[in-house]
Amino acid sequence: MFVGHYAAALAAKSVEPRAPLWAYVGAAQLLDIGWTSLVMANVEHVSFDTTLPGSPLVLYDMPWTHSLPAAVVWSVAALLVMRWALKLPWGAAVMVGLTVFSHWLLDYLVHRPDLLTGLGPVKVGLGWWNYPVPEQALEMGLIAITGAMWAGARTAAGRNAWPAVVFIAILVAVQIIGTVTAPAGSAFAFARTGLIVYVALTLIAVVIDLGKPKAAPPVAWSGPAEGEQVA
Numbered sequence: 001m002f003v004g005h006y007a008a009a010l011a012a013k014s015v016e017p018r019a020p021l022w023a024y025v026g027a028a029q030l031l032d033i034g035w036t037s038l039v040m041a042n043v044e045h046v047s048f049d050t051t052l053p054g055s056p057l058v059l060y061d062m063p064w065t066h067s068l069p070a071a072v073v074w075s076v077a078a079l080l081v082m083r084w085a086l087k088l089p090w091g092a093a094v095m096v097g098l099t100v101f102s103h104w105l106l107d108y109l110v111h112r113p114d115l116l117t118g119l120g121p122v123k124v125g126l127g128w129w130n131y132p133v134p135e136q137a138l139e140m141g142l143i144a145i146t147g148a149m150w151a152g153a154r155t156a157a158g159r160n161a162w163p164a165v166v167f168i169a170i171l172v173a174v175q176i177i178g179t180v181t182a183p184a185g186s187a188f189a190f191a192r193t194g195l196i197v198y199v200a201l202t203l204i205a206v207v208i209d210l211g212k213p214k215a216a217p218p219v220a221w222s223g224p225a226e227g228e229q230v231a
């Protein structure tokens with residue numbers, strides 16, 4: 001699962017638009033942002049087997065980012081950061097946390113059993129990577145459905161749909177490039193490329209956020225301004 005993860009971000013943005021797009025886009029891949037960083041730091045480990053169908057990744061060691069307990073911790077941490085640092089409303093902060101957790105659920109669908117559950121050494125994963133054509137169709141289908149939801153939500157709010165169209169086109173392009181490109185030689189180089197892509201997509205989301213309409217001025221205070229005479 002690569003760009004399919006961003007479907008969660010697009011769905012979240014369409015139903016809870018009060019969090020910025022970049023937060024959802026970063027959240028959808030937060031576990032992989034952590035994973036690529038920890039692979040580069042030699043804390044988690046990956047190897048490649050190009051004879052495997054779907055994905056050449058052999059994800060034999062990633063307890064800090066892709067175990068079920070770790071996914072819960074990352075999700076709650078993201079929720080709290082959104083709430084306390086970005087001062088998002090609770091609903092939006094919770095939606096960012098759920099978007100982080102969606103990553104584990106989608107990985108559970110496609111990964112071969114390499115995800116720790118926290119219950120001893122048992123690893124889980126339904127292994128849809130072993131069926132590359134339906135797996136790719138799933139990722140593209142998720143992006144198409146949630147992209148349409150997001151574009152529809154923008155249009156319904158009287159906003160331009162084109163940023164949605166551009167972002168989805170970029171995701172499709174990234175997926176195609178990722179599919180036809182063999183992994184770089186070392187785990188470090190592979191992780192570095194992945195991290196660059198995740199950060200770049202988050203920065204593109206920041207640019208899209210810059211186009212948001214001006215918020216209405218606050219109306220909560222209706223008393224006299226400082227120094228104003230009260231009749």
Ligand SMILES: [Zn+2]
Binds near residue numbers: 032035066103107
């Ligand atoms: Zn992942």
